[in-house]
Amino acid sequence: MHQVVNDLTDTEKRIFDAAIVVFGEAGRRGARMQDIADRAGFNKALVHYYFRSKDRLYEAVLEYIFRTTFAMIGEALCDADDFESMLKTFIGRYLDLIEKNPVLFRFMVREITSGAPVLRQAAHRLAEDRSAFPPRLFLEKCRTASERGEIRAVDPVQTLVTVFGACVYHQFAMPLVTILQPGVEAHRAAFIRKRKLELFDLLYYGLKPRSDEA
Amino acid sequence: MHQVVNDLTDTEKRIFDAAIVVFGEAGRRGARMQDIADRAGFNKALVHYYFRSKDRLYEAVLEYIFRTTFAMIGEALCDADDFESMLKTFIGRYLDLIEKNPVLFRFMVREITSGAPVLRQAAHRLAEDRSAFPPRLFLEKCRTASERGEIRAVDPVQTLVTVFGACVYHQFAMPLVTILQPGVEAHRAAFIRKRKLELFDLLYYGLKPRSDEA
């Protein structure tokens, strides 16, 4: 249907973009077709004309969001040779990605929190194509690094969860941090810069082979 | 109002419990009074009779959730002397807590993702009482451990975000993991057991003083 966003006409695209913002802010149910129309600069009826129903529109948007996000995460992973630099660039790019596209993040969180029915379906399709499904790509890189002795013999899936999660926590925890340190919002860029270093440090030294076996 | 849940009658409690589940699954806006009434086994009108409006009910539930969750996290933190065992028991208990109360988790995620307006207010109150606000408690334990040389001279706030986040992310990532390893749901207990070890290992060795300075 609207899976290939390139095929969209100009009007369609304006509506679609508006829908991304509105759904992102208010959620599936909270979003109003009126708001989407307003933001796009058209009438409500036109939104229905192009996308038939709110549900169809939402699912089109969601599919697009997943596709885009996965593609971006995939890019963050691809071009690196050794595990150390792979990890470092991945962390850097992933954090930047989230920082620049908070809407994507909120979409993912919302969808996953409500059981991720759409993601499950879409992902089964995506998962078949290794290169389009970053988690699988990361798993392979992790296994290779383990075999080469670049990192310890860790469970790749556990490591995947740990690393991907680590890149996301702060976004999620920010309201709490704001309570503890009222100033942080103003120095957000500094916080993110520091976080990148902190994360790489913790993860890499947690994963790399140890001299002392405890 | 309904802040003290012990005061609730039997009927009230059934409604309240139903509300927790329904709001947890569908979110503030997505939840329907009809669904809450159905789940409680009463009529819609009765829900209004006890809780006046959907908003009031939601806020009562939210306040209760925060109170309970913070209390539980606080308990997971309290009784430990050195940082190592503190971290280990904290991870263990926190993961168990989330495992047994997935609803609490979803509430927190949803509320925080939407900017956590209610949390901000409530937390300012809570933050004053150190013992009722686990994040602050953790910060102190972290600082003390740093000073004593039990762990490196890390930024306490960054560490807080890392540790708290680490204990939560698997829940969030589970749909993705299911796609990668279709079997996991069946062996969830084993996954969680493994995760506790994995996390403690990674975090502790990432935080403790190093012999080799890189």
Added chain:
DNA sequence: GTCTATATCTCGATAGAC
């Protein structure tokens, strides 16, 4: 393709019987 006007529906909330 885009608009105005309106029909249809969902859902929170209330009235009133019991």
Added chain:
DNA sequence: GTCTATCGAGATATAGAC
């Protein structure tokens, strides 16, 4: 205290003019 019935706001969706 609990129910049935219903109102009314607000939102989705459609009809039909241009």
